[in-house]
Amino acid sequence: MTRTASRKTSAPSPSARGTTTATKRTTRRTANGAEEDGRKRLDLDERRDQLLALGKKLFGERAYDEISIDDIAEAAGISKGLLYHYFGSKRGFYVAIVRESADKLVEATEVGSELPPAERARAGLEGYLDFAEEHSAAFLTLLRGGIGNDPEVTELVDATRERILVRMLANMGQKNPRPVFRLAVRSYLGLVEAATIDWLDRKAVDRDTLLRFLLESVYAIVTAAVMLDPEAGVRLDEREVLEAQALARGKKA
Template identity: 40%
Template sequence: MKNSQQRGATRPRARGTGRSLARRAELIAIGRKLFSDTSYDALSMDDIARHAHVAKGLIYYYFTSKRGYYLAIVEDSVAGLVNLAAGGLELPPVERVNRTIDSYLRYAENNQAAYRTIVSGGVGFDAQVHAIRDGVREAIVTTIAEGAYGRREIPPLVRMGLLGWVCSVEGAALDWIDRPELSRDTMRELLVKTLGGTLRAIEELEPSRVAPPPARRDP
């Protein structure tokens, strides 16, 4: 019973209309910015209601609790990132990998508060938030594997190699949006090259997973 209540806290009310869902999305957008700038424990429901210019009861109506509100923000941010990064199924493997990395960086650049929420959370150690973040990592690993190898099922060594690369991308992207000294194109090229190095290292240790050839440059 408790688990079903926790899950329900992060979903729209069944009686929601188009207008109420739009209001809920607006509250999520406001909360995303608040939790990006201020730690979870430092924000009270009164603070949130004041910044959102709504009655506190409205936030309880949509999200049940502050934790439910926070988890809804994280899950909404995750959905946006994964949907962008996982597109381009019709493209050749190398192009799809490039598109995935570009989409990832574009999302981080254009949705900085949401990206920080996904990667760092601003809430200290929270097992449920970290589980959501880990789900994003696994989704990106699966997307890269499918783009690089044409399959989603990968052995442990391949998963670990790609997961290590994804974690390094998170740190690099966080630093990049704070100090955008490189263009997105340069960042993408850098990350594509480091991914190429990871894929070649995987191939050396797991010969059945042949790294795709590097993209050709136009003359």
């Protein structure tokens, strides 16, 4: 009962605080210098970041409930109470970590709107793969859904997909896509995730091949969607599509 109750009461997410205020500049290294024992009073954001970084590492290595709050506290050289001071609950801590990874993924896949459509697709995928390679543990943790079936985590992951999806659609000139088109692009995102995870696991093909496959697939999927609902692609510039295909295929020769 304790868990459920506390989760309920901690609903008003306290995490908004850190993100709204721009990074404070109070990087003071205490006058008396001393932090030889590692335990020292730290600035809120500093400590928060330190803990998030540690958590990301730990949860990337082992499963959620293979790691106790005491483990985390010990690894961070702090008391367990402090973790609760910052994150409210173990779950809150986990969610904060996932949220950070999610934000970074969204950021990593941002592309300049000045690029032509085809280049935009390529740039987005490159960013995606960069992120997956550099933060593979975090990437897998994120997409595997973290704590299974946990409403908050599931929602967060879904919301992240949605952010990326909406941007992809916008990049295709589809602010209000037809249902089939939206479904198609959403499915394509699933394809990209699956391909990337498989690639990280096996490295069965080289990165360039993977990238070209993913590029080919966009056009293939979009074409399939338009075939089912010709109206769906009404805003798609035919020339752009052809141009994009040419770009993708040109690389392979």
